[in-house]
Amino acid sequence: MKFNTKTIHGGQKPEATTGAIMPPVFMTSTYAHSSPGEPQEYEYSRGENPTRTALENSFAAIENGTHGFAFSSGMAAIDCVLRTLKPGDEVIAGDDLYGGTYRMFTRLFEKYGLEFTYVDMDDVSNITNVITEKTKLVWIETPTNPLMKIADIKAICSAVKEVNDTVLIAVDNTFATPYLQRPLDLGADIVMHSATKYLGGHSDLVMGALIVKDANLAKEVHFIQFAAGAIASPMDSFLALRGIKTLHIRMQRHCENGRAVANFLKKHPKVGAVYYPGLEDHPSYAVAKKQMKDFGGMVSFRLKDDSKEATFKFLKNTNIFTLAESLGGVESLVNHPVTMSHASIPEKERLKIGITDALIRLSVGIEDEEDILADLEQALNL
Ligand SMILES: *Cc1c(COP(=O)(O)O)cnc(C)c1O
Numbered sequence: 001m002k003f004n005t006k007t008i009h010g011g012q013k014p015e016a017t018t019g020a021i022m023p024p025v026f027m028t029s030t031y032a033h034s035s036p037g038e039p040q041e042y043e044y045s046r047g048e049n050p051t052r053t054a055l056e057n058s059f060a061a062i063e064n065g066t067h068g069f070a071f072s073s074g075m076a077a078i079d080c081v082l083r084t085l086k087p088g089d090e091v092i093a094g095d096d097l098y099g100g101t102y103r104m105f106t107r108l109f110e111k112y113g114l115e116f117t118y119v120d121m122d123d124v125s126n127i128t129n130v131i132t133e134k135t136k137l138v139w140i141e142t143p144t145n146p147l148m149k150i151a152d153i154k155a156i157c158s159a160v161k162e163v164n165d166t167v168l169i170a171v172d173n174t175f176a177t178p179y180l181q182r183p184l185d186l187g188a189d190i191v192m193h194s195a196t197k198y199l200g201g202h203s204d205l206v207m208g209a210l211i212v213k214d215a216n217l218a219k220e221v222h223f224i225q226f227a228a229g230a231i232a233s234p235m236d237s238f239l240a241l242r243g244i245k246t247l248h249i250r251m252q253r254h255c256e257n258g259r260a261v262a263n264f265l266k267k268h269p270k271v272g273a274v275y276y277p278g279l280e281d282h283p284s285y286a287v288a289k290k291q292m293k294d295f296g297g298m299v300s301f302r303l304k305d306d307s308k309e310a311t312f313k314f315l316k317n318t319n320i321f322t323l324a325e326s327l328g329g330v331e332s333l334v335n336h337p338v339t340m341s342h343a344s345i346p347e348k349e350r351l352k353i354g355i356t357d358a359l360i361r362l363s364v365g366i367e368d369e370e371d372i373l374a375d376l377e378q379a380l381n382l
Helices: 003-009 050-062 074-082 099-109 124-128 153-163 215-228 234-244 247-267 285-291 308-317 347-353 369-381
Strands: 033-035 067-071 090-094 115-119 135-141 168-172 190-194 208-212 271-275 298-303 333-335 359-363
Touching: 003 050, 003 247, 050 067, 050 208, 050 234, 067 074, 067 215, 074 099, 074 135, 074 168, 074 190, 074 208, 074 215, 090 099, 099 115, 124 153, 135 153, 153 168, 208 215, 247 271, 247 298, 247 369, 298 308, 308 359, 308 369
Parallel strands: 090 115, 090 135, 135 168, 168 190
Antiparallel strands: 067 208, 190 208, 271 298, 298 359, 333 359
16 A cells, blocks of 8 residues: 555554444443453453554554554653663663653653763764663654754664664654654664644644554553553544544645745745755755655744844734644644743753744644745734
């Protein structure tokens, strides 16, 4: 099956008793056993639930994995990956990460004896230079949130595995989605999503996903999901599955509108730097072009007048773009990383990588392109 068919049919079959095309929302915690010690296929919904199973099969299909897992949030999915490690293990991560990921690494898992090294993943040798025998995980985000940096997944996977092939490589694929890039095909071991964003696609749920392609790793992830219990609910699983069925057409439009917005901002006299991997002057344009089918719907930029006043004025003046956290829904959103999504990163750390007061992040929705550009134009000119 091609990707555009997998989003609709991947891992799906009509429901066994009625032939229902969509899996019913199995609102049940438990299932009858045929006799003591003989559960049937389903036993208890923390372990498995048929609606969640349908979604998890879809996750596996669209990322070309063998096993998918649905969690109660993106953070719960990342938490699960870190629980495969033990005190003393080392993690190498990118230096521009989603704020919540950085917060979880520094404020939760450092306490439990994991050690994190943050490197600029633009250059593969920055990663291989810091691998030790204790390195157990490489955590990649690409494109990064919010600076749209690009890491070369294939190059990183082959370089890391050459030094030590037991190191697990995980990719947060939230921004790109499998429509644009499929990390397991490029050599990664684990794909993670905040399904809250593009996979769900309608800003109506909070959910995380993990997808793997190795049976032993799948067993371990399933054990942690079951034992720690941060599972996705049946209703959210139903909604996410419905969302995935239109992922390919939504992403196509997100990419078209994202490109139009990046080009518009690039030419605008009031706009300074624009961060979008589809712009030819993006430092990793060549890698992005090779790695991704298209460039997505996330665009960051700064005004030429990079004062806080000018930035806040813009943020308050958009109409179609709603000022809100999150991204990846059908509607356009504008976010101020310093006060919103990346508020948990200490000032010194964020200034080091360029997350200043003047940075603005757009999640370009799938509304009409003309309306989107007109909204930006009026907000820039007020
Ligand atoms: C939102 C987000 C997360 C966290 O996911 P939640 O569903 O909010 O818990 C992780 N990574 C990236 C890139 C995100 O945008």
